[in-house]
Amino acid sequence: MTRTSDQLSLSLRLKDATHTLHEDLDKGIMAHGLFSSSEKYRNFVKLQYLFHRDVNAAYNHVQLVEIIPDLAARNRFAHVCQDMQDLGLPFPDEETTLDIPDASTAAGWLYVAEGSKLGANFLMKLVENLGFTESFGARHLAADPGGRGASWNAFKSAIDHAGFDPVLAATGARAGFLRVKNYMTAPGPLSAVSA
Numbered sequence: 001m002t003r004t005s006d007q008l009s010l011s012l013r014l015k016d017a018t019h020t021l022h023e024d025l026d027k028g029i030m031a032h033g034l035f036s037s038s039e040k041y042r043n044f045v046k047l048q049y050l051f052h053r054d055v056n057a058a059y060n061h062v063q064l065v066e067i068i069p070d071l072a073a074r075n076r077f078a079h080v081c082q083d084m085q086d087l088g089l090p091f092p093d094e095e096t097t098l099d100i101p102d103a104s105t106a107a108g109w110l111y112v113a114e115g116s117k118l119g120a121n122f123l124m125k126l127v128e129n130l131g132f133t134e135s136f137g138a139r140h141l142a143a144d145p146g147g148r149g150a151s152w153n154a155f156k157s158a159i160d161h162a163g164f165d166p167v168l169a170a171t172g173a174r175a176g177f178l179r180v181k182n183y184m185t186a187p188g189p190l191s192a193v194s195a
């Protein structure tokens with residue numbers, strides 16, 4: 001039996017809506033060789049810093065915290081800041097974050113940040129070859145305390161049953177992926193926080 005998109009859970013709709021964007025991003029990250037040397041990996045950490053700074057406030061969104069009680073603990077911004085310090089990377093002058101008032105749109109952005117913890121399992125193995133670990137330089141790639149699968153399933157189940165607007169959530173998820181892609185490709189972003 002084929003399911004129409006109306007019958008799909010929100011998390012599956014978001015996966016469908018961003019599948020191509022994710023593929024592009026994976027290819028781009030690998031094509032830039034961001035895991036091929038410590039120097040290149042520094043660019044990946046800068047990219048992650050910029051993205052996690054953007055989603056920082058969404059992890060404290062009042063309506064989202066109600067449905068995902070451990071939401072604030074899932075936030076990787078402090079970890080990526082520590083990775084920046086481990087690698088001796090300077091922080092940009094302005095402390096900005098995005099204000100995403102609509103809960104459905106914010107859930108879409110968080111889908112991108114939370115889902116990236118799955119791919120991080122593979123990325124962690126690559127960075128270990130460069131000498132970085134979950135206690136130095138690659139803290140933000142570590143699994144959540146309960147394990148990657150359990151954490152991801154709990155997040156998906158929460159957003160699947162919250163009654164979010166799927167169109168707005170997909171808009172947020174696409175915007176999240178595009179933001180990361182921009183940080184990777186637009187002239188300057190990776191140098192925006194370079195020494």
Ligand code: HEM
Binds near residue numbers: 014026112113114177
């Ligand atoms: C910052 C960059 C990245 C972001 C924002 C990101 C985002 C995501 C998201 C949202 C998912 C969940 C998809 C779903 O099941 O609904 C995911 C899964 C996954 N990602 Fe990424 N990703 C990133 C980088 C990468 C890279 C570079 C790779 C590998 C080359 C990768 C490999 C994977 C894999 C293998 C999964 C599925 C894991 C599983 O189902 O067990 N990701 N990622």
